[in-house]
Amino acid sequence: MASKKKSTFVKPNAREITTAVALIDDKSQFMEFLRKCSDVSAEVSAQNSLFPPIATPGRHDWLTSFPTPPESFQSWERKIRNHVNSRMKTIYILPLGEFTRDKSSGSELGVRFLGDLEAYTSSFFTGMVVKMMKEVPVAELKCKSRQHMVDDKVVREQLMVSGIFAYMKSVKPRDAYCVVAVTMMDLYPNDEWNFVFGQASLQQGIGVFSFARYHPNFFERDKSVAIDTLHQLTPDDYQMLRWRAIKVLTHEIGHMFGLRHCVYFTCLLNGSNHAEESDRKLTFLCPVCLRKIQHAIKFDFLARYEGLVKFFQERLISAHNKNDKFLLCKEWLDRAISLAVQL
Template sequence: MATKEFITPDASGSPDVREIADALHLDFALEKKFKRFNEYLKKCTDGTHVLFPHLGKPGPDDWLRNHPTPPEPFLTWQTKLSRNDVTSTRNTIYILPLGEFLSQGSHSATAKPKDGGCSGMTFLSDLEVYTKLFFASMNVKLLTEVPLAKLKCSTRNHTVSEGVKRPQLHVPGIFTFMKNMIPEDAYCVLGVTMVDLYPKESWNFVFGRAMLQDRIGVFSFARHHPNFFNGAKSIEVSTLHELTPDEYQLLQWRAIKVLTHEIGHMFGLQHCVYFSCLMNGSNNAEEGDRAFSFLCPVCLRKLQFAIQFKFLARYKSLMKFFQERSVSGSKFAECAQWIEKAIAIA
């Protein structure tokens, strides 16, 4: 199929059934051990079931309006040289907390969350658990937190809304630090922080950045915090226990989406234009909230090829994660309900 832009700045060009079939390139003869998985992908894309929403026309501030993106079919992804393969010696995803998530008493393991909020330790623990379930078959380890002063990167106080300034960390400086501490068995190391980021002086901010060949990335949860644009409220990890259950779950839902999206880039998944998908690009938190919580069929096929997970067991584990933590009517509850539908189709 000839390369083209499915989404242009002026119109929506969501792919049709034939284009999706070409992008998936399912081979039932050569992939007999994945027959059920491939049948599931086929049922989800041939019009039999409407499980994955299509992209709509991008708005003026949306990612695709400003960054028209060509599609990346499975075969193109499979053969590109920039993709890092998982090996027997590089098979661990490391999560590196940047800043004080665990050490302060106000968010220790024994902290009592106000009105059902949560501590920094539980927040990180849930991120680690979810990453293990999402990237099933990969090892996932949480590294010891690094104090911000140890990064020795440039910082600035930046205006994020009228009358509100927040501190920001310079991404290149963080990468300089991270390059010197990559474990031998690391598939990738992902720095996470509750401090806003900027890549260069001319930019207002960046959600995150990755260096695929160096196997490192960093991303911030700051702009996903419900109080980020409220100058009267702190967004430090030490105040997580002050969030209401709904506020905390919103932050947690946003955080696991950002985390899995950025790790997806480490597996060579580019921004998706096939469906509403976890791998869609986003220019702002609002667009990020609209993005789907899971991988679309094309991106799911790529990840399954990369790490060879058992897709039904993976779905069931993810559903259990959401069910055990969901607040009634929350995004977690919606995620659990969607996975239940996916399992029924499979």
């Protein structure tokens, strides 16, 4: 996405990981779950494969470009200022573009897609109120845009993030913990960058996230093939897009809670420089990041996992389709719950 720096990333060791989780010796089921999952000793790791160690970054990966310092639970807790409270505990989702305005059959699919984003965000951030705002046409944003070559001979329109932020600040509800905009348009933060999947401002409590590069036709040279509607997708392509969308959405909302990119485990909060790296990320939070979000919202972690199981179960393509990412997510959650109830 931008110019590369020489990597200085060093994986945290076992002691640093244990310290980062900041376990409390209260014998609660949640703390015992975190204790078990954050133990990276060989014997325990063989029994618990929920959270693989973070991979050594490749040449084009995020940590090679942007070496990220680790942030423990204690460091996060000291710095966080945007606390959840009874007056501000609503996450608003703002759709930008033609998700539901398309007059074709994609309109119904767009409504379902947005409904799924709302439902998943509500389950993922259990305890927060989640509301969908009215869809806004791109023309109403009045933000800067450009025509940009995204691949050999493929040009796409991109929207500049700063203009979207200006609009979002003007419509942010007073009871919002944060407002997250979602779009099928490609984004860029400044003229030096090729693109960005999403960008958030913790201080302003706003962020915008693009699903454009997760559309299978994004790099299609035929300009008649639209990427801002969903009706042309096969069931498998739609499921893959939906899986990638819920990942980028919950990843970026995680930043709204003050979480940095994670360097402790393979985790939803890992940074990503390209779509392949984004796909490698876990769909869920590692022990360190889960500790932070649970502390911020105070949810029952087991009830949260059970709610997520229900979400994925109700949206499977087939219980036997091993390529269905939703099935893999459900199986992961089943293993996590099984481990928790044994403690």
